[in-house]
Amino acid sequence: MLHTLAALVENHPGVLTRIAGLFARRAYNIDSLSVCQTEDPELSRMTIVVNGDDQVIEQVRNQLNKLVIVHSVTDLTAESVVNRELALVRIKVSSETRAEVLQTVTIFRGRVVDIGRTNITVEVTGDIEKIDAFVNAIRPYGLLELVRTGKIAILRSEV
């Protein structure tokens, strides 16, 4: 099962190596990883999507927690969370296909961010399933380049 872990880690060199090394040595496969700054300048936030059964995930969490540079690890899988990923997609277009492609982009609430003679570049955000669906929808027209940020997630606030 896919799990989404959010780790608050110290923001200095060597941190990524320690974490990547931990995953590599124990052969935990990272499905996606995103790192960004947080509201606290000393801390970065890593959103790690990793595949494994509950026992493996518990080990991953414990091993991460053990690192001095890791301040906290939360498993966001079972929790109520908002997930987002952003994708930039370059799609082949011709005069015949352009309208159809733009229509698809609109359906997915994408935005055109760049236009070339034979291609357009589109920005799409959403959960992983939505991005996957968009990519599949435009693939027949010619998928030239795909960049995805990896998943980021935040807990829903209690009401």
Add this chain to the structure above:
Amino acid sequence: MNSGKKGSRGAAILLEALEKEGVDVIFGYPGGVLLPLYDSLLDSPIQHILARHEQGVVHAADGYARVSGKVGVCLATSGPGATNLVTGIANAYMDSIPLVVLTGQVVSSLLGTDSFQEADITGITTPITKHSYIVKDAREIPRVVKEAFYLAGTGRPGPVLIDLPKDILAMENVEPFPSDMNLRGYQVPGRGDSARIDEVVKAITECRRPVIYAGGGVIAAGAADALRQLSEKASIPVVTTLMGIGCLPFGHPNLLGMVGMHGTVTSNYAVDDCDLLIAVGVRFDDRVTSGLGHLFATKAKIVHIDVDSAEIGKVVRAHFPIVGDARLVLEEVLDGLASVEVPQVSDWWDRLHTWKNDHPMKYEKDRLTPQMVIECMGELAGDETIMVTDVGQHQMWTAQYFPIMHTRNLVTSGGLGTMGFGLPAAVGAQVARPNDLVFLVTGDGSFQMCIQELATIVQNKLPIKIVLMNNGVLGMVRQWQKMFYGERFSSIQLHSNPDFIKVAEAYGIRGIRIESLEQVNSAIAEAIEYPGPVLLDFTISPDEDVLPMVAPGKAITEMLGR
């Protein structure tokens, strides 16, 4: 290089910070980038012990830490000096030994340029250090040193590395920042979950066949006393890992012996048959479980007490997992037991005694055997004797037969199994406890891996008694080839061994060769009497086996040599 401005040079600030942590000795080896530090050392009260190889430096600090309970400190220069430490750092990491490892580094401006004697030592050692630092600003030295000692010595202990670029050490007029620690991501578990501990107390009163399985974590936590009280109070038998030897004194009626591959038959049967396994400071290592966690103590409810939450559930699922300091947890268990009934275990003890009688530890007494040498050493040495071993058959015989009476009196490479560890570790042990008798039991293979440290012994007048089990072979490898590879012996003969007596004498160490049974007692007695270091070279047969033995991949009840 002048040290006129004392206290303001980066190196001097480092040494002061070490002093504040109570460091009285550093094991080290100099080099180019360490020149400012070695210069400042001349003005420091800290003693420096020069080894003959950086591997010796780090194993010595490790031996020092194991017998003293303090953090060991070692020092090596950049590049090859630092990489020579790697085995020793891994060794300390595997056995959770607190070390602060100081490495010199090329000047900051050359970092990352493949400059002369540059090695990315923090990168290389990432998986084998608890934490590491590259000091980028000399003003941070006091904080970094304070944090490093705190990290090394608390929680699950381990090695912490501080990489020190030469310009940082050489910087003059440094006004250091305050040494306040900034370790927001690090928590040291203390008391365990009380509700869970109550459940454990209940489980103890209700069980009929309990076993305590004790490891190095008990010693690290200073929990041996509490463990002994628990064992005595509720009449619970104790098995230990190699690292846990000393938790109960040798010969204690509740001690069943070592468990696992070369454990006693009784220990292994007891673990297999128990209905409550109280695991303390252990990690269910494959040398204990045969790598078969799912077949280990299958009839038991398992209590797992450890300071490292990542150990819990790693190999076996515990019914009662408790993250906490072993001493505090055991004391709370003891408190709980004070007001309830202790379990009824007399039937269990009958069974254990039957096993003990049916399967005693045994060896043949008609010739000079390593087991009898070790037993004889045990008879002649006092209770405070420190026993250091290398790695191989001689290590297992020592673990089985030498009477360890206290914690911190056995120094052995458990997790990594590092040949060559023994001699330098003995150096560190003797430096830490100059008034106690230090024995080293080594093999002819292991001895030659760090044999250069004989010079360190002599230079520092360390009266270590070296017992060489000279079988002319890599005995442990030979034993496996004999038992599991149809006696197809491959690359285990040490044909061109030197005359070790002459080697010892060349270093200025007294050597005695022992070739017959009758000589054993008097030679050991003589070595103990003699004020200086002695090498006792015992000629033993290459065909002796370490028994009993669990064959690889077999359940722990299926022991050879029962």
